[in-house]
Structures are given as C-alpha cells and as structure tokens.
Amino acid sequence: MTEDITGPHRYRNNRKMVPASEAAWGLSVKHGMLGLVVEAVDGQNRLRDVRTGHEFTNLSSCSYLGLNSHPTVVEAGRAALEQEQITGLSMGEFRIRLGIMEQLEQELSDHFGAHVLPSVSCGVLSAAILPLLASGHLTDGEPLVVVFDRFAHFSMNFLKPVLADETLVLTCPHNDMEYLEDICKRYPRGRVAYVGEGVYSTGGQADLEGIKALQDRYGMFVYLDDSHALSAVGARGEGYARTVFDTLDARTIVVASTAKAFGATGGIAMVGDRGVFDFLYRSGPLAWSQGLRTAAIGTALGALDVHRSPELGRRQQQLARNIELFDERLQGHGLRGAGSHIKFVTVGDNDRAVRLSTELYRRGYYCSAMFFPIVAQGQAGVRMMLRGDMPTELTERFAADLLDVLADLG
Numbered sequence: 001m002t003e004d005i006t007g008p009h010r011y012r013n014n015r016k017m018v019p020a021s022e023a024a025w026g027l028s029v030k031h032g033m034l035g036l037v038v039e040a041v042d043g044q045n046r047l048r049d050v051r052t053g054h055e056f057t058n059l060s061s062c063s064y065l066g067l068n069s070h071p072t073v074v075e076a077g078r079a080a081l082e083q084e085q086i087t088g089l090s091m092g093e094f095r096i097r098l099g100i101m102e103q104l105e106q107e108l109s110d111h112f113g114a115h116v117l118p119s120v121s122c123g124v125l126s127a128a129i130l131p132l133l134a135s136g137h138l139t140d141g142e143p144l145v146v147v148f149d150r151f152a153h154f155s156m157n158f159l160k161p162v163l164a165d166e167t168l169v170l171t172c173p174h175n176d177m178e179y180l181e182d183i184c185k186r187y188p189r190g191r192v193a194y195v196g197e198g199v200y201s202t203g204g205q206a207d208l209e210g211i212k213a214l215q216d217r218y219g220m221f222v223y224l225d226d227s228h229a230l231s232a233v234g235a236r237g238e239g240y241a242r243t244v245f246d247t248l249d250a251r252t253i254v255v256a257s258t259a260k261a262f263g264a265t266g267g268i269a270m271v272g273d274r275g276v277f278d279f280l281y282r283s284g285p286l287a288w289s290q291g292l293r294t295a296a297i298g299t300a301l302g303a304l305d306v307h308r309s310p311e312l313g314r315r316q317q318q319l320a321r322n323i324e325l326f327d328e329r330l331q332g333h334g335l336r337g338a339g340s341h342i343k344f345v346t347v348g349d350n351d352r353a354v355r356l357s358t359e360l361y362r363r364g365y366y367c368s369a370m371f372f373p374i375v376a377q378g379q380a381g382v383r384m385m386l387r388g389d390m391p392t393e394l395t396e397r398f399a400a401d402l403l404d405v406l407a408d409l410g
Helices: 014-030 071-084 099-112 122-135 160-164 177-186 208-218 274-281 294-307 310-329 350-362 392-409
Strands: 038-040 047-049 055-058 115-119 145-149 169-172 192-197 221-225 252-257 267-271 342-348 368-370 380-385
Touching (some): 014 350, 014 368, 115 274, 122 267, 122 274, 145 177, 160 169, 177 192, 192 208, 208 221, 350 368, 350 380, 350 392
Parallel strands (some): 145 192
Antiparallel strands (some): 047 055
C-alpha cells in the first residue's frame, strides 16, 4: 500500500493551480505573446522585436513614470560602479556595507520620513518581515493573528504556510472592513495584523481610511505593500499608503518596490520604529549575502535626485492626464481601476483574453493577458499600465484602438 503524502492544501494547492495556469500560459505561447526579445527604439514607448522587426509600445511596464530610462538615473548607476570599482561586497550588510549604501539609506529615510531599509526586492523584505510579525517579535513577543486581504500579492501570499507555523492565518474578503473588524473584536487589543496592498496589481485600491480606523480602534498592526504607487503618487512620491499612514508608528510597515515607478531596482521597507529597523537588518533573508549591487545603489541615488526635482511633478501630472483621458474614453466598457494608472478589462475566459492581447499587439501595443491564479477563474482579462512618459497623443490612439478591438471581440 502506497502512503498518501498529499498535503492538506490549507494555504496553497500547486496540484490545482499549476495545471490550470499552465494551460492558460500555453495559449499565450501559441499566439506568440510570451518570450519576446526586443531592443529599445524610444524607451518603453517604442520597442522592436529583434526577430520580426515589429515595433510596439510596452503597456505592461511597471515603470509608471519612465524613470528607468532617465539620464540622471542611468548615469548614477555607471558613476557608482566607476567610483567603487566593485560590483558589491557579497556578504551580509549588517556586518559590513559600502559607504554609498549607508548614504542611500540616509537619503531614502530623509526623503520618505521614516527609517528606510533597502533590499534586493519586496519579496525578500516580506519573507524576512512577515514571519517575525506573525511570531510577535516585532511587537511584544506574543503571536499575532495575521489576516491577509484576498487579493494580496503572491509575494506575500506564498508565505502563509510559513506564518501558519507561528500563528493563526486568515484570509479576508477584499477590502471587507466588517469582516476585519469582526476578527479584531474576537481577540485582545493589538493581537491582529493585517496584510494587504495599497494599490493592487490588477486594479483597485485599499480602503486605507477603513484600515486606519481599525488600527486606531483596536491597535491592529498594518503591513502594506505599496509597490504600484510608490513615486507615482504623492508630492514626494511617497505612494498611496502614506497618504493616510503619513507618520509611521511602531505598528505600521510599508514596503514598496523601487524597480517600478521609482526608476531603479530592488525594494524598500519604511519602518517607524528604529529598534525594529535594526532588528530586521540581521533577520532572515535580509542578513544573507545578497544585498543591492553597487550599480543598483547608484541608480537609486540617481532616482532620488529626480524625486527631489520638478521633474517628478511634471511626470506625475502627465500620468494624471493620461489616466483622466483613458477613463473618459473607456467609460461604460467594464474597465477596472478608475482613477488609477493600472487598468484591467475583464473578458471572461482565457481564450478571449489572449485574443484581445494578441490583437492589441498586432496594432502596436503589448498588454498582458491575465489568468487564474492571478485573477479568479472565469475572470480572465487584459491588464494595461499607463505611464507618465507616454505622450497624450499616444494615450488617445491606444484608447481608440482598444475600443475598436473590444467591439470586434464582441
């Protein structure tokens, strides 16, 4: 008799998810929508397929302000390498770190008004922070009940089994403040932690006012990933989460990618408590020998220079114009993400999503078809990212072409 070694699948189920998602990805491969190899003709606004010569605009880029090609950012990466003459120390940075890394931490902290810990990615930050949050080692040493928003990004969700070894892990319906308050009422003050995003990767925003009200009322710990709003939102580019959680206290942590609108690479954790900041530096993945490389530190310093200049506001204003124009043109066509730079059109099944994506590509725009498990089954569609380096005329053309393709799709 063969022993049954199937897992309980309480928090993940690869046996179900992998076949379903691979079938969908296979459709994209069949239509030539994956594995493209390109060269930049005009930043992200004009890419060329090196195999076919087809030129198109990239509307799947998370560089929402186009700072990843800004001359100041690119030059700063080169200058850092030239200055240091080493790609990195390749060791845990809590032991030894380069002076320009110390400079970056200080400048980020000054700019964002919090203790800021840079790392190679938000995924690494979440992997280091969330298990310690669950076990209570970022608070009073007693475990916290951890409640994930249903739409929380995979980089956080995949840690549920790890957290469940420390504490009770629950999943909250998206932005359901009544559910969340009910959980807070069941446990003593300060025993619940909430994990979600500021701006969600498939469109929509967190109910920040509701989350803050529950934190004030019940002492709830709040952990938000604001990767898709950092730099794109706020006078300093502080992001959407910081519009409500302006001053970070000991019960709030905001992480965000610096590889998206910020224009560099890696991720940051914004922490209110200095003791927590020091503790995290030597905790889990953050203590491993995989810190930011020298060029990445340089590009982050260059991106900060842009953030401190009028250029940030100009690009944010152009992004806002593009959002307003696009929302106006697509009104009444089932567009998700009104007011946001991330748009999602739901078309239903996987085949329709791939056909929509393929036809847009034929017309000169690359937009990502999205399927289960990124979105719910039967809710496949196409995600589009607007940017502040897109001219108004390009946004107009794209909106018109999208409406034509949707009409043809039926």
